Amino acid sequence: MAREKKKRCVECGHKAKSLFIQYSPGNFRLMKCENCEEVADEYVECELMIIFIDLILHKTKAYRHLLYNVVNQGTSNLQHLLWKLVLAYLLLDTYRSLLLRRRTDDESNLSMSFVLASSEVLVNVLSSNFAFVLSFALAAKMMLVMSRGKEILLGILISSYVKIFLFAMPVWEFSVSVIFIVDMLVLTSNAVALKVMTESTTSRCLAVCFVAHTVRFLADQISGSMSLKHFGSVM
Ligand SMILES: [Zn+2]
Structure with a gap:
């Protein structure tokens, strides 16, 4: 046990x-x-x-x-908790991607079939989060002294709770910039969690999170524009 x-x-x-x-x-x-x-x-x-x-x-x-x-990190349920959090995180991220699409689609009047749109969102979310985890691990390895990878992943997932504010968006008609403000809050919240878990300096933790979130943003943009081009040529 x-x-x-x-x-x-x-x-x-x-x-x-x-x-x-x-x-x-x-x-x-x-x-x-x-x-x-x-x-x-x-x-x-x-x-x-x-x-x-x-x-x-x-x-x-x-x-x-x-x-x-x-959160008791020593329990045997850590693995279960991690999976639940990963799922919740990906669902929230899919929701964010859908919100962002809806806003930009309103502007460009782009119509796309449901299946195409869903697969595009899925590719977007998975590729940007893969880029996030990879760049986070690399940046943290270079800038921080850390050994407990699983616990830090748990901290990053939990501190991304800020994403729940996205649920308020359809209720009040916010502009698309609010999504990016929430993204910034997730970044700073991740940095505080990282500081608490690694006892490193604020600037180093912010730098690691900034690198990872920037790579994630770029991956999201690249996969988004690639699938738009692809589906654009299909239609
Ligand atoms: Zn004390």
Whole structure:
């Protein structure tokens, strides 16, 4: 059976034996960190909405809480969790691609059969994410000291939660630039998660994420324009 990993102090990232002592249901005391002597994880007694807001504000301690103290990376379910997250990530990305297509199709009045359009979106999403993972791994290998590839992948997937904001787009008639603003937020959120997981400097983590997201954007553009040309010649 997999060993349960130690929790972390959200203030300094030091390993903590426990985050709280429970005396009876609803009656517990938060523990202090041995290293910085602050409360190890104040989020234990916070409402979900407060944690969510702090995540949106890119607070390092909120990311430490989520990545170390909520998601238990030592469990045997890590593989299952990874697959679920990869699937959710790809679905959200497909949705993003569809939104982007709908906006640009409105402008160019391009009509295309459903099968052709779906296969194009699928090729787009898979090729751009393949380019993303490859360039991320390369950039991280060059710029960061890291060994726990699977855990970092988990951190990147979780910190891409910002993509859920795309669901608000059809409700309010946003312009296409909002999709790119969400992309930028995903980039910075990935960088904070990477910083928390590798304890590297902010600038290095931002650089790695910038390289990977740029390659992904280019791959998306190239595969998008190639399939448009291809399907354009078929029609
Ligand atoms: Zn501490």
